[in-house]
Amino acid sequence: MIIDFFSAGFDVFSSPLALILTFTGIIVGLVVGAMPGLGPLMGIILLLPVAIGLPAVAAMGFLIAIFVGGSCGGSISAILLRIPGTPLAAATLYDGFPLAQKGRASDAIGIAITSSAIGGLIGGIVLVFCAPILANFASNFAPPEYAMLAIMGLFAIVVISGGSVIKGLLAGSFGLIISTIGTDSFSTGLRFTFGSHNLLNGFHIVAVVVGLFAISEMTFQMLKRDLLEIPKVKVARPGLRTISMTLKHYVNLVRSSAIGTFFGAIPGAGGVISSFTSYAVAKASSKPGEKYGEGEEGGVVATESANNATVGGTLVPTLSLGIPGDASSAMLLGALLILGFIPGPAMFENNPDVVGGIFMVYLLSNVFLLIAGILATPLFVYVLRIPKVYLIPSILLLCSIGTFALQASVFDLQVMFAFGLIGLLFRAANYPLAPVVIGMILGPILEANFRRSLLISREGYWIFLDRPVSASLVTINALLILAMIYITIRRMRES
Amino acid sequence: MTASRFLSVLALGFFVAVIIAVVWQIETNFKEQGIASGGPYDNAASFPRAVVFLIGFLVLIQCALDFIGTNSSSKLKIPARSDLMRAGIMLFIFAVYLSVLETIGYHLATIPMIFSIMWICGMRNLTLLICTAVFVSTSFAFVFEVFLNVVLPLGIWTIFIPW
Numbered sequence: 293m294i295i296d297f298f299s300a301g302f303d304v305f306s307s308p309l310a311l312i313l314t315f316t317g318i319i320v321g322l323v324v325g326a327m328p329g330l331g332p333l334m335g336i337i338l339l340l341p342v343a344i345g346l347p348a349v350a351a352m353g354f355l356i357a358i359f360v361g362g363s364c365g366g367s368i369s370a371i372l373l374r375i376p377g378t379p380l381a382a383a384t385l386y387d388g389f390p391l392a393q394k395g396r397a398s399d400a401i402g403i404a405i406t407s408s409a410i411g412g413l414i415g416g417i418v419l420v421f422c423a424p425i426l427a428n429f430a431s432n433f434a435p436p437e438y439a440m441l442a443i444m445g446l447f448a449i450v451v452i453s454g455g456s457v458i459k460g461l462l463a464g465s466f467g468l469i470i471s472t473i474g475t476d477s478f479s480t481g482l483r484f485t486f487g488s489h490n491l492l493n494g495f496h497i498v499a500v501v502v503g504l505f506a507i508s509e510m511t512f513q514m515l516k517r518d519l520l521e522i523p524k525v526k527v528a529r530p531g532l533r534t535i536s537m538t539l540k541h542y543v544n545l546v547r548s549s550a551i552g553t554f555f556g557a558i559p560g561a562g563g564v565i566s567s568f569t570s571y572a573v574a575k576a577s578s579k580p581g582e583k584y585g586e587g588e589e590g591g592v593v594a595t596e597s598a599n600n601a602t603v604g605g606t607l608v609p610t611l612s613l614g615i616p617g618d619a620s621s622a623m624l625l626g627a628l629l630i631l632g633f634i635p636g637p638a639m640f641e642n643n644p645d646v647v648g649g650i651f652m653v654y655l656l657s658n659v660f661l662l663i664a665g666i667l668a669t670p671l672f673v674y675v676l677r678i679p680k681v682y683l684i685p686s687i688l689l690l691c692s693i694g695t696f697a698l699q700a701s702v703f704d705l706q707v708m709f710a711f712g713l714i715g716l717l718f719r720a721a722n723y724p725l726a727p728v729v730i731g732m733i734l735g736p737i738l739e740a741n742f743r744r745s746l747l748i749s750r751e752g753y754w755i756f757l758d759r760p761v762s763a764s765l766v767t768i769n770a771l772l773i774l775a776m777i778y779i780t781i782r783r784m785r786e787s
Numbered sequence: 788m789t790a791s792r793f794l795s796v797l798a799l800g801f802f803v804a805v806i807i808a809v810v811w812q813i814e815t816n817f818k819e820q821g822i823a824s825g826g827p828y829d830n831a832a833s834f835p836r837a838v839v840f841l842i843g844f845l846v847l848i849q850c851a852l853d854f855i856g857t858n859s860s861s862k863l864k865i866p867a868r869s870d871l872m873r874a875g876i877m878l879f880i881f882a883v884y885l886s887v888l889e890t891i892g893y894h895l896a897t898i899p900m901i902f903s904i905m906w907i908c909g910m911r912n913l914t915l916l917i918c919t920a921v922f923v924s925t926s927f928a929f930v931f932e933v934f935l936n937v938v939l940p941l942g943i944w945t946i947f948i949p950w
Contacts, residue, residue: 345935458849462802465842469805469835476831481822483831484812507881514874515866519908681908685901686923688881692888693927697937705885712878714801721798739834746827780852787856 293424297640301349301648305656310350314653317357318660319668324358325365326672327683329513331378332362336623337505338687340498341694348631349649355627356607356650357657359620363563363600364408364661367592368672371400372525380563380599383571387584387591394587397526398669402534403589404596405665407545410538411597412658414549415556415604419611420651422557424640427612431637435744436756438614440765442738445615447772448559449730456783457776459723467731468738470495477736478743490703497626497732499695499704500711504725506691507712510684512719519680525673530666541593544574552598556605559617563599570598600658607654611635611647614737619726622733629733790865795853802846809839876907892942897924 324335343351366381371388391400450460474494485491548570555566574594606617614636616622749755817823822831884900901920
């Protein structure tokens with residue numbers, strides 16, 4: 293069965309365009325990951341308008357490679373500058389920076405890249421084996437199961453991702469409301485269009501996401517006073533010997549990758565939780581004489597293998613169920629939808645070439661990460677020296693052209709700017725942005741399946757409890773609600 | 788009122804505005820179209836109505852939490868006035884850029900936008916400012932127009948570079 297996917301996807305995967313874009317995606321991912329304030333999500337958002345004009349597998353290869361490269365790139369600035377390029381690399385600081393202080397910056401970066409690549413490959417193996425099994429299981433799902441699954445995806449992200457549960461739910465609900473704008477697919481009535489033909493299909497998700505994340509981030513960057521500063525970074529040149537240095541920690545590598553993949557597969561958990569957990573586990577299982585926190589190679593191996601293995605894990609529910617694991621995979625899911633594919637069991641059945649192609653570009657991107665990461669590290673170090681004064685207008689311009697290029701529409705630019713202001717308000721008031729995107733993507737799935745369930749039901753809402761899988765999901769959702777109440781009460785008591 | 792409390796009230800006000808807009812639309816436009824009630828097939832208002840009910844409930848809880856002082860944004864570090872001004876001017880320049888883009892075209896609008904944002908970032912080297920603005924604007928246009936076949940806004944004077 294797995295071989296079928298690989299053989300079906302080999303042709304689209306092996307096209308020169310797909311291979312070149314996967315390699316380019318790794319370079320772009322490493323660059324955006326290394327730059328503090330950007331990261332894989334921002335990289336995917338900024339280049340989504342470029343990707344959606346390409347063939348499906350080439351586009352997904354490009355975006356997945358940005359995700360893979362971006363998840364690793366943050367370690368470069370964490371090790372050299374003591375500033376994690378992304379939150380994913382925050383745990384890498386503990387041992388990466390002390391290693392650099394000992395004069396072993398090149399080794400630390402080499403170990404981080406090798407661990408990321410191997411962790412990503414282990415996550416990829418899990419993806420290749422588990423996603424078809426999960427999709428096969430989900431092929432028996434009917435509208436009630438999908439409706440409950442969509443609610444579970446939204447709740448899980450709010451519960452696990454930290455921060456205020458109420459604010460997370462409010463942000464997610466806002467995403468759900470945004471998703472209802474446009475023509476209703478059942479009654480063909482117009483909802484919240486305010487007489488504008490631009491709103492007949494709702495807001496373009498890329499315009500919304502670019503505004504929410506990129507415009508608000510650039511505005512926050514403008515508040516800082518280091519806009520003209522050129523960070524002082526020494527050139528690091530990791531060699532191939534760092535591969536053998538990493539492989540010496542094989543137990544740590546496999547264990548941390550397994551932790552990363554597991555957390556990746558749970559919607560909402562993501563790379564930050566997995567990297568800190570695997571670091572804690574590695575520290576707890578350390579041998580006498582290993583000093584974690586003072587420049588231990590094992591610390592870098594644990595965090596970096598875990599956060600890249602998370603990428604493979606997060607693609608499992610994204611591809612097989614259509615439920616994104618985090619904001620980055622939500623963007624990948626959005627890209628697939630724009631490209632005309634609906635992730636879920638039907639995609640595994642009807643488009644095995646695309647599924648197989650995605651499996652292969654994901655595995656290849658981790659191989660490219662190892663090659664490009666080790667050979668091109670001096671380039672990424674040079675990128676770290678670019679002052680923000682050049683980056684901010686360039687990113688704003690990329691946002692504008694990219695959003696305009698979607699439909700050659702000035703309205704999309706206005707939407708982008710308006711959501712930039714909303715993103716600013718949300719960030720300033722400590723509302724998470726990821727649930728808005730998840731809500732926007734899960735909204736149509738939830739509404740359509742909820743209404744379909746009621747249409748086929750003879751007993752109204754009891755249909756959700758009549759079916760065993762749906763009833764199980766209702767139970768999980770009830771438990772998640774209890775968890776939200778518990779978290780809120782606990783925080784009230786703490787404060 | 789502290790800045791964090793003000794932002795919290797502003798955000799909650801935003802959600803209240805969303806509720807009002809949704810309810811108003813359901814009561815007017817949806818009813819006119821005949822999609823505000825009925826069974827699951829015809830009732831296009833059922834889902835938005837349920838979501839705004841949830842938003843309303845959550846806003847009330849958040850208000851209560853803010854009232855009793857459980858406010859996670861209370862640790863907000865307020866930026867200096869000059870930093871706020873810089874970010875505000877950047878947003879203003881960007882808004883002006885987006886509003887004139889279609890009228891005066893990509894090339895005439897983009898170069899001043901990049902120049903102005905770099906200026907407010909503190910760069911004062913005129914040669915570097917002009918060269919960077921022209922280089923960034925032109926290189927982005929080249930990539931999008933040549934490789935991605937995007938026709939950037941030409942403006943009323945139909946300005947384009949024949950690559």
